[in-house]
Amino acid sequence: MNQIRFLDPRPDIVARRDEIRAGLAELVPADCLVTEERELVPFETDAFTAYRRVPLAVVLPETTEQVAAVMKYCSANGVPVIPRGAGTSLAGGAIPQEDAVVIGVSKMSRILEIDFENRTAKVQAGVTNLRISDEVSADGFFYAPDPSSQLACTIAGNIGMNSGGAHCLKYGVTTNNLLGVKMVLQDGTVIELGGKALDAEGYDLLGLVCGSEGQLGIVTEAVVRLIAKPEGARPVLFGFDSSEVAGACVADIIGEGIIPVAIEFMDKPAIDICEAFAHAGYPMDVEALLIVEVEGSDDEMDAVLRKIIAIAKKHNVKRVKESQSAMEAATIWKGRKSAFGATGRVADYICMDGTVPLGQLSHVLRETSAIVDKYGLRVANVFHAGDGNMHPLILYDVNDPEEAEKAEAAGAEILKLCVDAGGCLTGEHGVGIEKRDLMLHQFTETDLNQQLRVRAAFDPSWLLNPSKVFPLDLEMRKAN
Amino acid sequence: MANDGTVIPASDDEAAEIVREAVAKGTTLEIAGGGTKRGIGQPFAADRLLSAAGLTGITQYNPAELVLTARAGTPVAEIEAALDENGQMLAFEPGDWRGLFGANGVPTIGALAAANISGPRRLIAGAARDALLGVRFVNGSGEAIKNGGRVMKNVTGLDLVKLMAGSWGTLGLITEVSFKVLPRAETETTLVIHGAHENEAANLMAAAVGTSAEVSGAAHLPEGVAGRSGLGDGAATVLRLEGFSESVTARLGRLKAALPGAANASELDEAASKALWVKIRDVAPFTGGTKPLWKISVAPMAGHDVAAMILREVRGEAFHDWQGGLVWLQLDDEGDASAAIVRSAVAKCGGGHATLVRAAEDVRAATPVFQEQAAPVAALAERVRAALDPAGVFNPGRMVWNGGRKAA
Numbered sequence: 073m074n075q076i077r078f079l080d081p082r083p084d085i086v087a088r089r090d091e092i093r094a095g096l097a098e099l100v101p102a103d104c105l106v107t108e109e110r111e112l113v114p115f116e117t118d119a120f121t122a123y124r125r126v127p128l129a130v131v132l133p134e135t136t137e138q139v140a141a142v143m144k145y146c147s148a149n150g151v152p153v154i155p156r157g158a159g160t161s162l163a164g165g166a167i168p169q170e171d172a173v174v175i176g177v178s179k180m181s182r183i184l185e186i187d188f189e190n191r192t193a194k195v196q197a198g199v200t201n202l203r204i205s206d207e208v209s210a211d212g213f214f215y216a217p218d219p220s221s222q223l224a225c226t227i228a229g230n231i232g233m234n235s236g237g238a239h240c241l242k243y244g245v246t247t248n249n250l251l252g253v254k255m256v257l258q259d260g261t262v263i264e265l266g267g268k269a270l271d272a273e274g275y276d277l278l279g280l281v282c283g284s285e286g287q288l289g290i291v292t293e294a295v296v297r298l299i300a301k302p303e304g305a306r307p308v309l310f311g312f313d314s315s316e317v318a319g320a321c322v323a324d325i326i327g328e329g330i331i332p333v334a335i336e337f338m339d340k341p342a343i344d345i346c347e348a349f350a351h352a353g354y355p356m357d358v359e360a361l362l363i364v365e366v367e368g369s370d371d372e373m374d375a376v377l378r379k380i381i382a383i384a385k386k387h388n389v390k391r392v393k394e395s396q397s398a399m400e401a402a403t404i405w406k407g408r409k410s411a412f413g414a415t416g417r418v419a420d421y422i423c424m425d426g427t428v429p430l431g432q433l434s435h436v437l438r439e440t441s442a443i444v445d446k447y448g449l450r451v452a453n454v455f456h457a458g459d460g461n462m463h464p465l466i467l468y469d470v471n472d473p474e475e476a477e478k479a480e481a482a483g484a485e486i487l488k489l490c491v492d493a494g495g496c497l498t499g500e501h502g503v504g505i506e507k508r509d510l511m512l513h514q515f516t517e518t519d520l521n522q523q524l525r526v527r528a529a530f531d532p533s534w535l536l537n538p539s540k541v542f543p544l545d546l547e548m549r550k551a552n
Numbered sequence: 553m554a555n556d557g558t559v560i561p562a563s564d565d566e567a568a569e570i571v572r573e574a575v576a577k578g579t580t581l582e583i584a585g586g587g588t589k590r591g592i593g594q595p596f597a598a599d600r601l602l603s604a605a606g607l608t609g610i611t612q613y614n615p616a617e618l619v620l621t622a623r624a625g626t627p628v629a630e631i632e633a634a635l636d637e638n639g640q641m642l643a644f645e646p647g648d649w650r651g652l653f654g655a656n657g658v659p660t661i662g663a664l665a666a667a668n669i670s671g672p673r674r675l676i677a678g679a680a681r682d683a684l685l686g687v688r689f690v691n692g693s694g695e696a697i698k699n700g701g702r703v704m705k706n707v708t709g710l711d712l713v714k715l716m717a718g719s720w721g722t723l724g725l726i727t728e729v730s731f732k733v734l735p736r737a738e739t740e741t742t743l744v745i746h747g748a749h750e751n752e753a754a755n756l757m758a759a760a761v762g763t764s765a766e767v768s769g770a771a772h773l774p775e776g777v778a779g780r781s782g783l784g785d786g787a788a789t790v791l792r793l794e795g796f797s798e799s800v801t802a803r804l805g806r807l808k809a810a811l812p813g814a815a816n817a818s819e820l821d822e823a824a825s826k827a828l829w830v831k832i833r834d835v836a837p838f839t840g841g842t843k844p845l846w847k848i849s850v851a852p853m854a855g856h857d858v859a860a861m862i863l864r865e866v867r868g869e870a871f872h873d874w875q876g877g878l879v880w881l882q883l884d885d886e887g888d889a890s891a892a893i894v895r896s897a898v899a900k901c902g903g904g905h906a907t908l909v910r911a912a913e914d915v916r917a918a919t920p921v922f923q924e925q926a927a928p929v930a931a932l933a934e935r936v937r938a939a940l941d942p943a944g945v946f947n948p949g950r951m952v953w954n955g956g957r958k959a960a
Contacts, residue, residue, distance in 0.1 A: 189758040190851045190877075212762070234707040245705055247714070248682045261928045268851035270877050271668065271679055272718065273905035273923045274951065275933050279681060279714025283707040303764045303806070323616035329639055329735030368764075369806070372799045427703040430617040459704040499705030507708075514708055515698065522697050522940070523710040529935035541709065 076123060076164075076505050078539045079548070081171035085128070085151055092151060093129050096173065099141040104179065106130035115156070115174050119221075120164035120506055127154065127168035132176045136254060136262060136292040139175060143290065144260025146173055152535045153258070155286035157229025158200070160221040162423060163504025165233060165285050165540060172538075175290055177228045183207055184293065191298040192251060192268050197228035197291045201235075204296065213298040216243035219500065220409060228291050234283030236500035238408070241458035242333045242367075243299065245500065247282040252295035255281065257288075258531040268295060280526070285502050286537040288530040302367035305333065307404045308377055310384045311358030311391030315339055315453075318360035319434040321387040322457045325364070325380055326430070332380070335458035336363040336408050339437070342415075342452040342465070349414030352407030353400075355391040362457065363408055411454040412465070419450075420470040422483050426490030427461045427499035436493050440464050443485045447478040461499035462490065488513050503541045511543055524550045560606040564688065564696045564727045570602060571725070572694030575943045583721035583946055585625055585660030588650050589667060592909060593720055593950035595917045604662050607727050610634055612702070619685060619702045621730040624662025631661050635733055643734040644680045645671030645829075651839030652910055662726045668718030671833035672769040672792070675761065675874050677734070681717035686730035689716060691723070692941025702730045715936070721947045723940040737794035741804060742769070742825040745789040745814040750774070750856035753789040756811055757875045758853060760791050763810045765803040768794045769829055772856070772872040777837045781828060789814075792829060832873055838882045843868075844889040844911040845882050850904030852877035858904075861897040866890045886912060891919045898923075920953035 085092070093107045106112055107129050116124040128151070133139045146153050152172040159166050159176075168174050177198035185194040186208060193204050193215065201222040204215040218237035219225055225235070231253065236245040243249070252266030265278040272278055281288050312318040315337075322335055338346065338354075338361040347354045354361060362384075366376045381392060395401040415421050428436050437453060444451040444466060455463040464486055468479035487497050487507065491514045497507045511520060520542055528534070534551040561567040574581050582598035584590055585605060604625040612621040615638040622631055628646065635641055646669045648659060663669075665687065670679040677683075686700030700706060700713035716726060748756055753772040760767045769792030773781055778788040791807065793800050808814070820828060831837070838845055850858055855876030863870065868883035883890060894906050905923035908916060925933065934952075938944075 187851075188762060189755075189853045191761065192851075212764070234711070236705050240705060244678060244682060247711070248678050257928070257932070263926065263928050263932065265929065267903050268854075268877075269849040269904040270674060270852075270874055271670070271681075271849050273849075273907075274925055274929075275723075275936060276668070276681055276714045276718050277929070277933065277936065279711055279717070280936070282714075283711050285707075300762050300764050300766075302766075326618060326735070327616045329738065331735060368799060369802050372796075372802050375796065375798045427705050429614075429619060429702050431614045456705075461703075461705045494701070495703050496701050496706045496708040498708050499703065500707060502707050503709065511709065518695050519698050520709070522691060522695070523699075523712065525939040526710055526712065526715070526936060529932065529939045 077544055078125065078169050079544065081169055082150070085171040089128055092149060095145055095149070096129055096131055096142060099145060100131055100133055100138050104132050104134060104138065106132070115168060118159040118161040118164060118166040120162055120167065120504065123164055123167050123505065125167060125169045127172050127174045128170065130174040130176060132179045134179050136256065139256045139290055139292055140260045140262050142173070142175060143256050143258060146535065147259045147533065150533065150535065152538050154537055155228070155232065155290045157198070157226035157232065158224045160225045160229065161233065161502060161504055163498065163502045163506040165502045165504035167505060169539065177226060177290070177292065180292060188213065190268050192295050193298055194293065194295050195227055197294055198226050201225050201227060201230055208298055212301050214301050215296055216249050216299050217246050220412060227294050227296070231282050231291050231294060232284065232286045233500065233502040236461065238334045238336060238456060240456065241335065242331055247279055249297045250278065250282055250294060251297060253278060253281060253291045254293035255289040255291045258533065258536050266295065285504065285541050287527050287541060288536070303369040304373060305365055305367045305401070306373045306377070307363050307365040307395055307401050308380065309354065309391070309393040309404060310362040310364065310389045311355040312360045312387065313358065313390055315360040315437045316434045317387050318362050319437070321362065321384055322433065323430060324383050324387070328379065328383060330376060330379060332364045332458065333367050334363070334365040337361070337453065337455050337457035338408070339453040341450060342411060342454040345414050345418055345452055346407040346411050349417065350407040350410050352403050353393065354407055358390050363404060408454065415452055415465050415467070419467040421465040421467050422479055424462065424464045424466070424483050424486050425498045425501040426487045426495055427459070428490050428493045428495035430460050432493040432495065433457060433460065436462060436489060439489050440486050443489065444482050447482045449478060449482060460495065484510060505540055508541060509543055517546065520546055521550070558601040558603055560603045562606045564690060567602070567690045567725055567727060568694045568696050571690050571692065571945060574945050575692070575694060580948050581945050583725050585663040586657035588653065588655035588657040588659050589663060591653050594921050594953055595913050596947060596949040598948065602725060604660060604725060604727065611728065615640055618733055619730055620733050621702060621728065622661050623728050624660060624726045626661045627658045628661055628664060639736050640733045641736045642683065642731060643673055643677035644683050645673040645833055646680060647671050647833040647835060649834065652835055652845065661729055665717055665729045666719060666721050666726055672771060672829055672873050675770060676766065676768045681714050683732045684713050684717050684729060685732055687713050687716050687726055688728040689724035689726045692943055692945045697724070700730065704732060720950055722951050723937060724946065739797045739800055739822050740792060740794040740825045741800055741822065742820040742828060743791045743804065743807060744783060744818050744820060746784070746816045746818070747786045748789045750860060752813070753787065754853055754856050754876050756789050756814060759811055760807060761875050763807060765793060765807040767807070768792050770875040771832050772876065774871060776869060777871045780837055781831050790828065792825060835880050837871060838880060842910070842912060843882050843884060843886055844915060845880065845909045846894055846906050847909045848879040848881060848894070848898060848904065848906040850877055850879070850898060851902050854901040854904070855879045858897045858901045861900065862894055865893050887915065889915050889919045895923065922951050924953065
């Protein structure tokens with residue numbers, strides 16, 4: 073397997089390891105600092121487990137002031153810093169290296185204020201995504217972005233990767249639901265951007281920070297929007313004879329002026345895997361499945377579903393299954409939400425995250441199959457059809473180095489296909505280290521150098537989350 | 553404005569060449585589209601005017617993809633006509649601000665991005681910056697840069713798209729934009745609650761947007777403003793519902809049931825509702841003059857307190873959009889924007905910011921038009937600006953107050 077390279081650990085920093093650990097110990101309480109080799113191991117990687125590097129130290133601060141003190145220290149001493157939420161990145165966005173200090177926000181997990189009248193929640197950045205919705209659910213509200221990892225992932229990580237989820241078609245991604253942050257810059261300066269107002273003053277630095285993969289600073293608090301829950305939500309299943317027809321049906325639903333809250337797509341391999349795992353009652357005699365979810369009162373949902381079913385019938389839909397109860401709805405979603413886990417039970421896989429314009433879905437699905445066939449591998453497609461965010465899961469055997477290399481090569485080809493179809497490399501997982509070297513397929517060197525200059529405005533010493541997002545040689549050229 | 557001429561490039565390459573030439577000569581450029589918002593910001597001088605008006609045309613639009621890409625100088629009217637033909641719209645409901653400035657030019661799509669102009673539906677559908685998916689622009693080194701794309705989910709590299717939105721031409725010349733678009737609602741109606749006091753109105757709007765009725769516009773027009781908007785005597789609190797007709801009917805029922813205090817209410821039919829929200833969108837109550845006009849952005853529940861606090865000290869008039877979080881405030885004294893009073897009220901009511909959207913040139917020269925930021929944020933913003941325009945070619949000083957010194 074072609075190993076993804078990291079920047080060489082700075083030998084002077086590694087040599088000063090004990091001194092740096094002692095320096096950090098003066099800044100935070102003892103139980104907030106991890107330096108034991110054994111205890112550092114859990115921080116050596118994230119959900120992109122093929123790469124592992126044990127960091128110099130891990131700090132788990134309890135306050136913004138402690139984060140600022142550690143950042144100031146690392147800045148003064150030239151120590152790289154790796155921001156970390158829950159470590160659920162699928163792209164290696166939180167993988168450390170031997171000369172780096174990991175700053176994890178997991179201990180900063182308090183909800184600071186719920187303001188229903190202004191529909192905002194102010195939280196510490198280590199709070200998990202789902203906790204916000206849990207906290208306000210009884211009062212009829214929710215926090216909209218819902219990545220599959222929402223039980224574990226933190227708001228800090230969501231901001232870092234501009235996380236999405238299944239319901240973005242209607243409610244947007246993190247950047248559309250984030251109103252303000254308190255963050256610590258690389259030199260230890262604490263700043264606040266935004267607040268409870270709906271638009272930003274001056275340049276939209278908040279928008280810039282969202283999705284910056286931990287390279288502009290460490291977010292310690294966030295103000296997010298709360299949304300009133302719909303009266304009800306109901307998914308309906310459609311089974312089609314081919315992926316092309318399913319894709320055409322999606323285009324027609326949207327063309328008719330209907331924006332369902334979610335449109336999820338699964339192909340035959342994905343249906344088989346999910347049904348075997350979740351027993352969701354998915355039809356087994358179809359080639360493609362759509363889960364279309366609508367919201368509203370019963371009457372409203374009936375009315376919209378009638379329109380959607382009529383459109384599906386025009387496309388000769390083979391199976392239609394409306395959920396009749398909350399339990400049936402939950403089962404339908406259980407199949408979809410367990411797709412990654414269920415796939416992991418039958419094979420190792422790598423999950424791609426390219427996004428394409430909706431008109432390109434059929435083309436990209438066809439070409440994806442052709443690419444994977446060419447490498448003699450299998451692929452299961454399960455993705456957010458409403459927003460064009462593809463998630464082909466390339467199945468392979470992790471213990472077979474040749475197959476692993478093929479899977480990686482097929483993945484890279486698929487991402488290039490997405491870019492060539494007018495899309496992008498990553499919709500919601502982030503670039504991390506995984507897709508770093510493909511950036512020059514989507515952008516010119518001039519484009520990337522402009523981004524690097526903006527990054528340097530925040531981090532002139534290039535110490536924040538190095539080796540991520542940008543091709544290594546570009547980062548090194550800028551840094552020197 | 554001491555322009556020695558206007559240059560209208562026909563391509564990105566030409567635009568880049570013009571910028572490189574300006575950098576080489578040490579001259580500056582004012583950036584404009586149709587020129588209808590040139591009076592916004594600190595007064596500044598530039599050597600030439602670089603216009604996007606020659607970069608026109610819709611480059612890509614397939615309605616089923618919900619994305620429209622156009623050259624920056626394309627008239628907004630042309631975009632809206634193309635969308636209308638396909639039953640779609642710019643969901644952020646951009647206002648036409650020509651009336652505010654007595655401008656006769658043609659507003660362009662690039663300017664909506666550069667100024668991040670969003671109307672009443674911003675409350676539920678996001679701002680221009682949320683709908684803006686991709687940009688091409690020429691930076692201050694004369695390089696053509698692409699960022700973002702034509703897809704709704706995209707975390708590929710730094711999001712310079714957001715940065716360009718609302719940068720008022722100080723970071724680069726936007727040459728092409730891609731906006732997310734949405735289906736136009738089948739119909740709409742507006743519930744008008746008459747006679748609510750400011751506090752009461754704030755509570756009504758908060759209750760309304762807290763229901764599942766999906767209110768897509770929540771504004772409060774005090775007496776006077778309401779009258780000029782055709783809503784009769786007394787104050788009017790207006791709540792808009794949009795969607796398929798059966799859904800709108802059902803949600804209207806739910807909304808009324810959730811607002812028991814709103815006994816004195818009436819409803820506007822589709823045509824009247826549309827006409828009303830165009831007025832609110834375009835800030836029609838304050839068009840046709842040159843009095844100082846503030847756009848104040850605060851937490852929704854703070855809007856009425858901010859307005860009341862200011863209007864106790866200076867004469868003027870206000871109305872509230874975005875559930876109260878957007879206050880349009882017009883002051884009577886043409887010679888004084890009362891910036892200290894306005895911004896002190898914002899600070900006292902929980903923070904936010906105030907922009908002096910309109911005032912005579914000498915008043916703007918004596919006033920920080922954009923809210924001044926905390927020192928570390930201002931320093932960071934300046935570093936970011938310099939990362940895009942190191943030589944300071946574009947709109948020099950438009951967004952940063954120089955302390956009232958005469959522009960060079």
